[in-house]
Amino acid sequence: MRRWLPWLALAAVLAVALAVGAGRHGGRATPAQRAHRIAGELRCPTCRSLSAAESDAKAAKAVRDEIARRVRAGESDSEIRAYFVSRYGRDILLEPEGTGVAAIVWVLPVAALVCGIAGLALYFRRRR
């Protein structure tokens, strides 16, 4: 039992950290906050790597205005994102989607982490 105590403590810290992190995004956002958050997820069409929320470009302002208009019209976040994807394609999204081939970018780091931990565990076990 004593051997597992550090691992249990580590798991508890991780769970608390995740809960606190997730809680930060909770609560009901105002329409302006929602619009700003969505703009932060979209690439400015005329810039390389700035989001529509960060860029001063006219095209970024057009994106922000369109998001605000759609938020006022009662569209959901995914409907608004879908509109921009239907015009620019998936690369307008700064973060790749979690479905299809794009999901690889999310799955690979997790798989690498799991493999790394498993490899380390195996290594230390053999050394013992």
Next chain:
Amino acid sequence: MRVRAIALSVGALALVLVAVLATRPSAETKEAQSPLLGHPAPALQGTALDGSTVRLSDYRGRWVVLNFFATWCVPCQREHPELIAFTRRHAAAHDAQVLGVIFDDTAARARSFVARNGGGWPLVDDPGGSIALDFGVRGPPESYLVDPNGDVLAKVVGEVTDAGLERLLQRAQARENRAR
């Protein structure tokens, strides 16, 4: 022996890469992908430089080259005479029409540009950038070929030429004829 095989493989791979890159169309002018291809063009309505209201649907029954341009954009300046030549060739047959949309520029500057350089097609002002957004425009010049039914058939990123537009139009017409 093994080292030689690896070296040969790397060399062959490099050759293939060079061949692929050399035969690709230039990045300056190329047909680009767009989620709009094969779909009805977004509804476009705006005010032209002469104050009249222009709708894309007004040109139903004709091929439309929808051209997003700005007076500050050098490739737009270079392609302008090409668009004039294209417009002249189709003026009599009335089968194809250029329709310009001002991108990130003012109507006053566009007006003086047209006064200096000519061009008899309608230029629609897009002060809020919403038309460009609807078509997924990233930067001028970008052109969209819209068929007589109002569907988007091609997107060209970079400057167009009269000959290039003509080829694009003929290819699209042949494709539509085969589909009928």
